[in-house]
Structure formats: structure tokens, C-alpha cells
């Protein structure tokens with residue numbers, strides 16, 4: 001028999017204990033605009049999500065789309081500025097943000113998942129008042145900080161066999177208010193409210209790096225806090241690691257920061273012994289099912 005087929009069969013067999021540990025697990029995947037890539041990369045991401053669903057995981061996709069917002073704002077001649085990684089959002093900007101995120105980007109992901117044989121449904125934080133925000137900081141305008149989460153709609157969707165795909169746009173306490181929410185912040189708030197088993201933050205670096213530039217594969221929250229304090233975590237990695245710390249406090253079992261540009265990054269993390277990226281967790285994993293060895297990432 002062709003050796004390649006034997007190795008494919010072995011790979012599938014080796015995935016069994018990992019598939020077993022994630023039975024019924026809730027995995028929130030943040031898919032950032034920079035990780036999205038071309039149509040082929042989008043199709044691969046969609047296949048990974050559909051595969052997760054088929055082996056009994058409940059994947060929940062929360063997406064960004066910063067570069068796509070920049071593109072349309074540019075065409076419209078509207079300038080935007082970022083303060084501490086967040087877009088200063090005027091009333092005019094927030095309309096464009098909602099058009100791009102809830103329209104173009106959300107439907108592109110929904111369509112890719114459906115093309116891969118899944119049943120995706122696209123919503124934003126506005127649907128069923130899922131995510132209610134207040135202004136994060138007066139300097140940022142219509143940028144929202146989640147203050148109330150109503151995630152039953154997400155559970156209803158995944159229990160009905162659907163894959164929720166969520167745009168980080170939210171409603172406020174006042175009528176007719178729209179907030180632009182940073183994609184990482186939204187994913188963390190959703191994962192926290194769901195007490196998710198995993199929050200995967202797909203980005204454009206291999207993981208959290210130390211001062212020597214090495215990716216740290218397993219981290220305790222105290223280590224992350226120390227790295228933020230001593231400046232070895234900086235720029236866009238600050239909101240990402242802060243989101244991770246908050247999500248863990250809210251009851252997410254573990255957060256993984258990994259490179260979304262690597263083909264099948266999520267599958268590598270979930271279904272192989274070595275995993276991918278930086279896994280941040282405060283407690284020891286739960287009892288390991290048969291077949292997992294010491295040192296595995298556990299659940």
C-alpha cells in the first residue's frame with residue numbers, strides 16, 4: 001500500500017485521544033483580519049472549523065476585520081487613528097465598521113464554512129442583545145466595553161447544530177446606539193460568558209515570545225503579568241494578553257495565542273501532542289483520558 005495513506009491513517013488514529021478529550025467542549029476561535037489571508041486560506045480555516053464540529057466540539061467563531069475596515073474608510077476618504085490598539089470611532093466611522101464587519105467580513109466567513117459543508121449562521125453582538133456595551137473611553141468615541149453578556153442565543157445555536165460566526169459590533173444601553181468592539185475583547189467576553197474550554201486567538205506571530213525571541217509554549221497568568229509589567233510584551237500583544245488574563249478570570253479553562261497564518265493552526269493545537277503557540281492556564285488540566293501521555297496539554 002502507498003506509504004502516504006498509511007501515515008494519513010496513523011495521523012487520524014493518533015488524534016483519537018485528543019478528539020475524545022474535546023467531546024462537547026466549547027472552543028471560541030478569534031479570527032483576526034490579519035490572519036484571514038486569501039480565499040484559499042479562508043477555505044482551509046473553514047474546513048478546520050467544520051472538522052471541529054464533526055468530531056463533537058462546539059466551535060464559536062468571533063472575527064475581526066481591521067484591514068478591511070481600513071480599506072473601505074480609505075476609499076471613502078475617512079481617516080482613522082488608533083489609540084492603544086483601538087480605533088478612534090466617530091459616528092460616521094461606526095457606520096462603516098458595522099457595514100464591513102456585519103456585512104462583508106461576516107458573510108464571507110459564513111459562506112466559506114457553508115461551502116465546506118458546515119451550517120454557519122452570522123450574527124453580531126446586537127442580535128438578541130447578546131453583547132451590551134458602554135463607552136470604553138471618551139477619547140475613543142463609539143468604542144464599546146462589554147458590560148452585559150446574554151450568551152444563551154449562542155448555546156441555542158450550537159446545540160441546534162449550527163456554527164455561530166460573530167461580528168464584534170454591539171448595542172449600547174441607549175436606543176439606537178452602536179459600538180465598535182475590538183475583536184479580541186469581544187472574543188474574550190464571549191468565551192468568558194460561555195465558560196469556554198478554550199479561547200484560540202489566531203494572530204500573525206507564533207505565540208508570546210520572551211526577551212530572547214523564543215515562543216513560550218506553556219505560561220501561567222503570573223508569568224504573563226510579569227512580562228506585561230517588564231515590557232517584554234508590547235504593542236498589539238498587550239490587549240491580546242490582557243484579554244487572555246480576563247478570560248481566565250472569567251472561567252475560561254485555557255487561552256492559546258497562535259499563528260493563524262500557519263495552515264491548520266487550530267487542528268495542530270487541538271489534535272496533536274505538541275500543540276501550537278502559547279497556552280496560558282492557571283490550573284492543572286483535568287484528569288487525562290486514556291491514551292494521553294504526561295506532558296500533553298490535557299483539557
Ligand SMILES: Nc1ncnc2c1ncn2[C@@H]1O[C@H](COP(=O)(O)OP(=O)(O)O)[C@@H](O)[C@H]1O
Pocket residue numbers: 032033034035202203204205207208209210232233234235236237238240
Ligand atoms: N512578547 C511578544 N511576543 C509576540 N508578539 C509580540 C510581543 N510583543 C509585541 N508583539 C507584537 O504583537 C503583534 C500581535 O498583535 P497584533 O498585530 O495586534 O495582532 P492581530 O492583528 O492579529 O490582532 C505581533 O505581530 C508582534 O509584533
Ligand SMILES: CC(=O)N[C@@H](CCC(=O)OP(=O)(O)O)C(=O)O
Pocket residue numbers: 031032033034063064065066067069085086087097143144168180181182183184
Ligand atoms: C475598537 C476597534 O479597534 N475595533 C476594531 C474591530 C475589528 C478588529 O478587531 O479587527 P482585527 O481583529 O482584524 O484587528 C477596528 O475597528 O479595527
